[in-house]
Amino acid sequence: MRSAIPIEKTPATSRARKTVVPAQPSVPPRRRQAPLGEIVLPLVGVALLVGVWAVVSQLAPFLPNPVQTVTKSWDLIRHPFFDRGPNNKGLGWQVLYSLGRVGLGFGLAIVVGIPAGLILGRSSVTRKMWDPVVQVLRPVSPLAWLPLGLATFQAATPAAVFTIFITALWPILLNTSAGVQQVPPAYLQVGRILQLSRRKMMTRILIPAALPHILSGLRVSLGVAWLVIVASEMLTGGVGIGFFVWDEWNNLSLEHIILAIAVIGLVGLGLDRLMLAAARRITNQPLG
Amino acid sequence: MSQFLQISDVTKTFETPRGPYPAIQHCTLSVGQGEFVTLIGHSGCGKSTLLSIVAGLTHPTTGGVILDGKEVTSPGPDRGMVFQQHALLPWLSAHDNVLLAVEEVFPSLSRKDQKDRVMHFLDMVGLIEAAQKYPAELSGGMCQRVGIARALAMRPKVLLLDEPFGALDALTRGHLQDEVLRIWQKFGQTVLMVTHDVDEAILLSDRIALMTNGPGATIGEVVRVDLPRPRNRRVIVGMPAYHDLKVRILEFLYERYELVS
Numbered sequence: 001m002r003s004a005i006p007i008e009k010t011p012a013t014s015r016a017r018k019t020v021v022p023a024q025p026s027v028p029p030r031r032r033q034a035p036l037g038e039i040v041l042p043l044v045g046v047a048l049l050v051g052v053w054a055v056v057s058q059l060a061p062f063l064p065n066p067v068q069t070v071t072k073s074w075d076l077i078r079h080p081f082f083d084r085g086p087n088n089k090g091l092g093w094q095v096l097y098s099l100g101r102v103g104l105g106f107g108l109a110i111v112v113g114i115p116a117g118l119i120l121g122r123s124s125v126t127r128k129m130w131d132p133v134v135q136v137l138r139p140v141s142p143l144a145w146l147p148l149g150l151a152t153f154q155a156a157t158p159a160a161v162f163t164i165f166i167t168a169l170w171p172i173l174l175n176t177s178a179g180v181q182q183v184p185p186a187y188l189q190v191g192r193i194l195q196l197s198r199r200k201m202m203t204r205i206l207i208p209a210a211l212p213h214i215l216s217g218l219r220v221s222l223g224v225a226w227l228v229i230v231a232s233e234m235l236t237g238g239v240g241i242g243f244f245v246w247d248e249w250n251n252l253s254l255e256h257i258i259l260a261i262a263v264i265g266l267v268g269l270g271l272d273r274l275m276l277a278a279a280r281r282i283t284n285q286p287l288g
Numbered sequence: 289m290s291q292f293l294q295i296s297d298v299t300k301t302f303e304t305p306r307g308p309y310p311a312i313q314h315c316t317l318s319v320g321q322g323e324f325v326t327l328i329g330h331s332g333c334g335k336s337t338l339l340s341i342v343a344g345l346t347h348p349t350t351g352g353v354i355l356d357g358k359e360v361t362s363p364g365p366d367r368g369m370v371f372q373q374h375a376l377l378p379w380l381s382a383h384d385n386v387l388l389a390v391e392e393v394f395p396s397l398s399r400k401d402q403k404d405r406v407m408h409f410l411d412m413v414g415l416i417e418a419a420q421k422y423p424a425e426l427s428g429g430m431c432q433r434v435g436i437a438r439a440l441a442m443r444p445k446v447l448l449l450d451e452p453f454g455a456l457d458a459l460t461r462g463h464l465q466d467e468v469l470r471i472w473q474k475f476g477q478t479v480l481m482v483t484h485d486v487d488e489a490i491l492l493s494d495r496i497a498l499m500t501n502g503p504g505a506t507i508g509e510v511v512r513v514d515l516p517r518p519r520n521r522r523v524i525v526g527m528p529a530y531h532d533l534k535v536r537i538l539e540f541l542y543e544r545y546e547l548v549s
Contacts, residue, residue, distance in 0.1 A: 184375070186371050186373060186375035189343075189345055189363070189369070189371070189375065190375050190377070192345060192362075192363040193343065193345075193364065193367070193368075193369055193442075194365060194388065194389055194392040194393070195362075195363070195364055195365065195392065196392065205377070208377070208379045209377070209379075211379070283379070
């Protein structure tokens with residue numbers, strides 16, 4: 001990653017720069033305090049949450065307390081990848097199956113959403129034509145699509161993938177379109193003066209200029225896709241972290257459900273961080 | 289001097305919700321090869337619109353522009369443009385911003401020759417060392433230099449400068465003006481510049497076209513700058529001719545066509 005290097009605001013800088021390398025103070029005092037803010041404080045937050053949970057579990061007899069949760073699900077924690085037949089797999093497998101569906105649906109949404117967004121962003125005619133459709137379909141809860149998926153594909157996994165696809169599509173499409181519309185006119189004028197071909201205008205100017213928008217759309221999409229997979233697997237069954245939650249509810253194993261919630265959250269966080277890191281790497285700039 | 293660039297009776301009327309708005313009317317101006325001509329006027333008078341028409345980015349409602357015997361119908365690299373806000377692509381380094389232009393204009397050159405050309409023009413504006421830096425890492429003045437290098441690297445027939453120094457602080461502006469003057473002298477590059485800075489116009493130009501106020505702005509008067517070249521800002525400021533010119537231009541701008549706001 002590039003770092004923003006402060007540069008003197010005089011045109012002579014290019015020649016004078018060699019001489020103006022200010023000596024860095026050895027370690028800025030703020031750095032030393034960083035571990036407190038970045039490690040200790042989050043740990044305090046987690047501890048407080050566990051504390052509240054412990055208190056509530058004393059009041060609600062059916063809710064397992066933190067110690068019970070860990071002891072009763074210790075087997076699942078220690079062996080994430082056991083495989084005891086199609087209906088009894090470790091949490092690691094459950095997560096991987098779910099991630100596979102999310103990846104497929106998300107991938108399809110990228111393949112459709114980015115080109116569609118580029119077209120919508122460039123053409124106001126297309127935009128006017130499709131805007132009502134997008135505006136009506138976008139607020140629909142993803143799970144409403146699930147029956148249609150089930151009816152169409154006659155199978156659980158394609159239906160779940162289809163639901164992820166529909167859900168992940170809108171943020172990608174709308175962000176790409178908005179990104180293209182917000183490209184500064186001067187960049188396009190540069191392209192016109194250079195007489196760039198239609199294709200080069202896309203690849204050299206429009207897509208790079210809209211990239212931060214596109215990437216933040218992808219990040220939102222991936223987050224929503226992960227939200228939706230759990231719910232849709234609850235309804236479709238099979239192997240997956242969502243179905244695991246439902247299965248454990250039927251077994252009345254709340255300890256395992258609490259563990260699954262933690263795992264779902266951590267995987268979601270991991271996906272988001274991964275996406276953010278990829279976005280930073282691609283655009284060379286912090287995206288917030 | 290031949291009439292290298294001929295702007296003939298150009299009128300531009302914008303359609304607005306409140307009816308047609310005539311931005312500029314009946315603008316006629318010719319620029320000889322190697323000449324430095326400046327359009328000056330109050331902000332909003334339509335001088336940038338006129339420049340944009342010469343660039344081919346805007347189509348005139350009536351009238352036309354002829355450059356080197358050919359009518360201007362669309363933008364092209366024979367009219368290198370330097371934008372007010374540099375318009376460098378932020379995801380490309382200074383080097384790659386210029387390279388994009390060189391690639392398009394000289395596709396038959398080898399990769400090495402293209403890169404040599406880029407470095408040649410970055411060197412000309414004194415930015416060799418900043419070649420690999422991105423626009424966000426460069427000062428406003430440095431970005432504008434890259435913009436100038438990019439425009440010159442296209443080997444344009446005419447260089448169009450749209451208030452190129454407007455966004456810079458006074459000291460940087462002075463340095464960059466000297467730089468442009470030096471480059472112009474070295475290459476005999478034909479230049480059409482837009483500005484609202486009277487001193488800048490006098491320092492740089494062979495002739496100055498004074499624009500009246502909009503709506504319906506036009507070129508009211510063209511004055512010749514008979515100051516010896518090469519010009520040095522400290523020397524010419526003391527010359528009586530400089531003073532007379534400045535008074536004449538200021539009279540035009542502030543007494544005859546004072547901005548009504």
